[in-house]
Amino acid sequence: xxxxxxxxxxxxxxxxxxxxxxxxxxxxxxxxxxxxxxxxxxxxxxxxxxxxxxxxxxxxxxxxxxxxxxxxxxxxxxxxxxxxxxxxxxxxxxxxxxxxxxxxxxxxxxxxxxxxxxxxxxxxxxxxxxxxxxxxxxxxxxxxxxxxxxxxxxxxxxxxxxxxxxxxxxxxxxxxxxxxxxxxxxxxxxxxxxxxxxxxxxxxxxxxxxxxxxxxxxxxxxxxxxxxxxxxxxxxxxxxxxxxxxxxxxxxxxxxxxxxxxxxxxxxxxxxxxxxxxxxxxxxxxxxxxxxxxxxxxxxxxxxxxxxxxxxxxxxxxxxxxxxxxxxxxxxxxxxxxxxxxxxxxxxxxxxxxxxxxxxxxxxxxxxxxxxxxxxxxxxxxxxxxxxxxxxxxxxxxxxxxxxxxxxxxxxxxxxxxxxxxxxxxxxxxxxxxxxxxxxxxxxxxxxxxxxxxxxxxxxxxxxxxxxxx
Amino acid sequence: xxxxxxxxxxxxxxxxxxxxxxxxxxxxxxxxxxxxxxxxxxxxxxxxxxxxxxxxxxxxxxxxxxxxxxxxxxxxxxxxxxxxxxxxxxxxxxxxxxxxxxxxxxxxxxxxxxxxxxxxxxxxxxxxxxxxxxxxxxxxxxxxxxxxxxxxxxxxxxxxxxxxxxxxxxxxxxxxxxxxxxxxxxxxxxxxxxxxx
Ligand code: SF4
Numbered sequence: 001x002x003x004x005x006x007x008x009x010x011x012x013x014x015x016x017x018x019x020x021x022x023x024x025x026x027x028x029x030x031x032x033x034x035x036x037x038x039x040x041x042x043x044x045x046x047x048x049x050x051x052x053x054x055x056x057x058x059x060x061x062x063x064x065x066x067x068x069x070x071x072x073x074x075x076x077x078x079x080x081x082x083x084x085x086x087x088x089x090x091x092x093x094x095x096x097x098x099x100x101x102x103x104x105x106x107x108x109x110x111x112x113x114x115x116x117x118x119x120x121x122x123x124x125x126x127x128x129x130x131x132x133x134x135x136x137x138x139x140x141x142x143x144x145x146x147x148x149x150x151x152x153x154x155x156x157x158x159x160x161x162x163x164x165x166x167x168x169x170x171x172x173x174x175x176x177x178x179x180x181x182x183x184x185x186x187x188x189x190x191x192x193x194x195x196x197x198x199x200x201x202x203x204x205x206x207x208x209x210x211x212x213x214x215x216x217x218x219x220x221x222x223x224x225x226x227x228x229x230x231x232x233x234x235x236x237x238x239x240x241x242x243x244x245x246x247x248x249x250x251x252x253x254x255x256x257x258x259x260x261x262x263x264x265x266x267x268x269x270x271x272x273x274x275x276x277x278x279x280x281x282x283x284x285x286x287x288x289x290x291x292x293x294x295x296x297x298x299x300x301x302x303x304x305x306x307x308x309x310x311x312x313x314x315x316x317x318x319x320x321x322x323x324x325x326x327x328x329x330x331x332x333x334x335x336x337x338x339x340x341x342x343x344x345x346x347x348x349x350x351x352x353x354x355x356x357x358x359x360x361x362x363x364x365x366x367x368x369x370x371x372x373x374x375x376x377x378x379x380x381x382x383x384x385x386x387x388x389x390x391x392x393x394x395x396x397x398x399x400x401x402x403x404x405x406x407x408x409x410x411x412x413x414x415x416x417x418x419x420x421x422x423x424x425x426x427x428x429x430x431x432x433x434x435x436x437x438x439x440x441x442x443x444x445x446x447x448x449x450x451x452x453x454x455x456x457x458x459x460x461x462x463x464x465x466x467x468x469x470x
Numbered sequence: 471x472x473x474x475x476x477x478x479x480x481x482x483x484x485x486x487x488x489x490x491x492x493x494x495x496x497x498x499x500x501x502x503x504x505x506x507x508x509x510x511x512x513x514x515x516x517x518x519x520x521x522x523x524x525x526x527x528x529x530x531x532x533x534x535x536x537x538x539x540x541x542x543x544x545x546x547x548x549x550x551x552x553x554x555x556x557x558x559x560x561x562x563x564x565x566x567x568x569x570x571x572x573x574x575x576x577x578x579x580x581x582x583x584x585x586x587x588x589x590x591x592x593x594x595x596x597x598x599x600x601x602x603x604x605x606x607x608x609x610x611x612x613x614x615x616x617x618x619x620x621x622x623x624x625x626x627x628x629x630x631x632x633x634x635x636x637x638x639x640x641x642x643x644x645x646x647x648x649x650x651x652x653x654x655x656x657x658x659x660x661x662x663x664x665x666x667x
Contacts, residue, residue, distance in 0.1 A: 016659045017652055021633045025652065027659055037553065039503035050646065053656075065501065078501040085503050129552040129576060143576055145554035147583035147645075155649045157656055161632065193488065194546050197575060227549070229575055293488055293549075314545060314593075318487050411551075413497045420520070432490045432550055438515055 003268035006234050007165050007200045010140045010265070014123050016157055023161040029122040031152050032108050033060040033095065035086040036413070037127030041150035042089040053156045055094040059117055060086060062099050063107045067414050068376050068403035071100045079414065093153075104247075106379020106405045109133035109347035113217065114381055116246025120235040120262040125152055130347050130429065132223040135232030136216035137239055138265055140200065142230040163200045163229050167276040170205035174281045177463035179357070180215035181349060181427070181446035183207065184222040185287040187279055189297040195277065196228025202267060203233050207281035213242040214353045221348045222429050225294040234266035288334050288459050289431045289444040291322035296431075298334060300449065300461045306330045325433055326441050327421070335459050337443065339423045342373040342454040343436070344447050345403075346410035346428035350378030354427065354447040355386050356470055359394045361451035363468035367399035368457030374401045374416065376408040394470060400454070412437045425453040471585040473642035477566055478611045482530055482538035483603035489543055490550030491577060495559040497551075508555055509562030534606030540567040542599045547588075548577025557584045567612055569619070571596050582635040585642065587612065589619060595627045614640055 017025035031054075038060075045052070052058065065079040074080040083100065090097040098104035104111055109130055112118040120138035125131060127149045134141035148158055168187060174180075188195075201223050208216065216233050223231025240259050243249045250258045285299035296319070298304070304323065307330055310316040323330060328337065344350070344358050355377065367373045375395050377383040383405055386392055392402045409416040410428040412435070418424045420439025427450050428435075431442035445453065452462040499511040516528050524531045530538070541560070547570040548556060557580045560568065566586060571593045573581075581588045589612065591599070602608050602625065612619050614636060620626040638645065 017655050023632075023634055025649065025655075027656070027663075036500050040505045040554075043503070043505075048646070050650075076501070082501050082503060127552060127554075129550070143552040145552055145557075145576060145580035145583065147554060147580065151646050151649065154646050155656060156660075157649060159634070159645065159649070193549065194572060194574075197572065227546070227574065293490075314487050317544075321486070411492075411497050413500065430550060432492055434496060434515055435492060438496070438520075 003271040005165050005202060005267045005271045005273060006138055006232065006265050007140065007163070007202060010121055010123065011162060013121070023159045025157050026123060026160045028125050028152050028156055028158060029057060030117055030124045031058045032112055032124065032126035032131070033058060033149070034064055034108050034126070034128065035062045035082045036064045037146050038089070038149055039082060039085050040146050041153060042093070044150045045153060050154045052093045052095070052153045057156060058095045058153070060090050060095050060097040061105055061108050061111055062086060064407045064411065064413050066100060066404070066406040068406050068408045068416060071404045076414070103380055106381065107347045107350065107407055109221065110350060110378030110382065113137065113213070114246070114379055116243050116249030119243065119249065120239060121265050125158065129224045130221055132228070132231045133217050133221040133347055135220040135223065135230055136213060137243070138232055138235035138262065140230055140232060143224065164198055164274040166196055166199040166201045166228065167273040168201050168203050169276055169278045170203060170207040170281050171278060172206060172280050172282040173210060174207050174284060177448070178284050178286060179446040179448065180211055180218040182284050182287045183281060184219045185289065185294060185297045185444060186284045188222065188226050188295045189287070190279060191226065191277055193225060193293050193295045194227040196223060196226040199228050199274070201226065201228045201231040202273070203231060204267070208233055209236070212353060213238055214351045217351070218348055222294065225429055235262050236266070286446065286449050286462055288449065289442070290326065290328055290334065291319065292325055292431055292433050294429065294431060294444060296322055297444070300334050300459055302334060304328050304330055304332050304334065337423070338370070338458040339425045339443065339453050340371060341418050341422060341424035342371055342450050343376070343409040343424055343426040343428065344374070344450050345376030345378065345408055347378065348429045349427035349447045350376060350382065352382055352385055355382070355391050358447040358451040359391045359470040360467040361448050361462060361465060362398045362400070362455065363394050363470055365398055365455045367454050370457050371454050373399065373454040374403060374409060376403040377405050379405050389470070391470065409436055411435060412440070418442070425450045425459070471642045471644070474566060474585060474587055474614060474639050476611065476613050476615070477587070478609060479539035479567065480535070480537050481540045481542055481599065481603040481608045481610050482535045483600045484541060484543040485600050487544035488546045488549055491548055491553050491556040492550055494548070494556040495553065500553060500555055505558055506562060508559035509564070512559040512563040532606070537564070539564050540569065540610050540612070541565045542569045542596060542603060544596070545571040545593070547573050549574035552576045554580045554584070557581045557586050561586050569596060569599060582639055583645070585639065587614065587639060589629045591619065591627050591629055598625060
């Protein structure tokens with residue numbers, strides 16, 4: 001048999017209908033729903049008197065809007081309405097919901113894997129572009145718009161054009177103190193924010209195999225920032241070990257049988273991709289973004305670019321625009337940039353290993369007096385576990401605010417906002433203009449780098465700090 | 471969805487690259503639960519200052535561009551968040567056609583679902599249009615059937631588009647209704663899958 005990529009295998013298994021001149025009609029195994037991109041979809045169903053085909057394959061939570069000081073004290077009336085509407089919709093249509101204060105509540109891309117809903121070989125969609133996170137498990141997971149949410153609710157399928165396949169091969173090993181976040185930022189910096197347009201990425205290579213599941217999620221999470229439809233990683237023993245015993249994963253014998261099926265999904269030896277790009281992991285250093293998209297990024301030990309050195313016209317224009325917005329001088333050292341806010345959280349970096357990495361840097365130190373620092377765990381489960389390990393105490397003693405789970409300052413739809421003109425070292429995934437609040441300036445970094453910036457009040461190479469055991 | 475076959479409109483040039491969906495419609499306006507009424511928030515932070523006053527130096531606020539319905543912009547338009555509020559805001563404001571050298575995938579798809587036509591032209595052609603549209607009331611005509619864009623003078627360009635979204639838009643089709651005619655096939659797929667487990 002001809003060798004195939006995991007992308008092709010999953011695709012072919014999900015084709016419900018094929019017809020010349022049309023995209024493929026693809027079956028969707030799991031549909032995750034949240035409060036912001038779903039109300040108009042439910043409304044559309046109601047208007048056309050349509051039913052939900054498979055409420056059992058649909059799972060909802062609240063994350064984008066939820067307050068993180070006290071979850072049930074919602075001052076914003078419109079936000080509250082949106083959450084109430086989701087609750088009513090789930091009740092009316094029979095959809096499982098992990099709402100406010102539910103033990104399973106959290107950022108949709110954190111709880112999917114945590115609950116074992118995310119599994120190898122599944123097609124997974126959500127009205128959110130960072131759905132690519134679930135690809136870490138060897139699932140084909142992608143973000144959709146609200147009309148498509150409605151389409152999936154009504155038919156459990158989507159019309160999808162077959163994507164191109166793009167292999168991102170990560171050779172060698174990451175250095176000590178260099179993380180999955182630094183790697184994905186370096187990939188985007190090297191190849192650009194649209195390298196993946198029209199494609200699904202498969203990440204391969206030694207550094208990827210070496211990663212834990214949580215690190216793989218960080219990498220896949222940012223596939224969309226490289227323009228890709230989705231990003232995934234072939235499953236292996238680590239994938240199976242992570243899923244074993246999770247609430248919605250197959251149990252006991254059924255699980256063992258599933259493993260065989262999942263193992264066979266991995267890309268075959270000799271399979272061909274439409275394109276392959278490569279990066280040497282050993283050359284990656286801790287990254288800091290200086291601009292207004294994730295590719296505008298450099299090593300902490302380097303400088304903000306100089307305009308004259310950029311040849312291409314449209315790129316020069318973009319950099320100029322970005323530096324003006326960020327209020328940075330061309331050529332200045334990254335380490336001279338000071339920050340007023342630090343945010344550790346988001347579907348990119350809010351899991352246990354992220355919090356541990358931050359705690360190792362923070363333990364025994366104090367947040368810089370000029371910095372307001374926030375830690376927002378990705379889910380209630382993460383929050384409880386961190387408290388069991390005593391991480392919350394380390395953070396609070398250092399001067400961090402320890403919050404309730406949600407998206408929070410990643411997109412600043414709730415009260416967690418960076419004021420105009422101020423800077424934030426953030427572990428999230430987008431540094432667009434105004435992402436963390438109108439006029440806010442975002443610098444994307446790893447959790448350890450964010451923790452170091454919280455203490456120093458500016459960017460430092462975390463590898464030069466001593467870390468504590470937590 | 472309103473069908474779109476042939477369309478003529480005034481062009482508004484937005485000479486920026488990587489315009490993301492948060493710039494098209496900032497997140498503080500995503501809390502509404504309706505599809506309509508987002509146009510007033512389009513490009514909010516560019517159109518309005520911190521006091522909520524119109525910024526005079528933003529071209530779209532210029533009287534001469536008020537009735538524009540074709541937007542021309544730089545590459546990678548619509549990147550970022552998957553929010554469909556972006557095409558809703560564009561449409562509600564009055565834009566039916568967006569022209570750029572490239573679009574982000576999700577945004578591109580979202581447009582078709584709402585009767586907005588995204589057109590990919592070559593970078594030189596887009597540059598030309600950005601230049602031409604500095605002249606107020608500059609008009610373009612789009613013929614979706616023939617896949618062409620032209621003005622009354624010398625500009626003429628051909629664009630590529632897949633036959634499926636083209637046909638959907640030309641006929642203003644309800645995609646869900648169409649998929650539901652394949653209900654038997656979906657059921658058969660589900661049964662086959664069930665048997666495998
Ligand atoms: S954490 Fe940020 S990127 Fe992730 S789902 Fe929430 S808002 Fe989107």
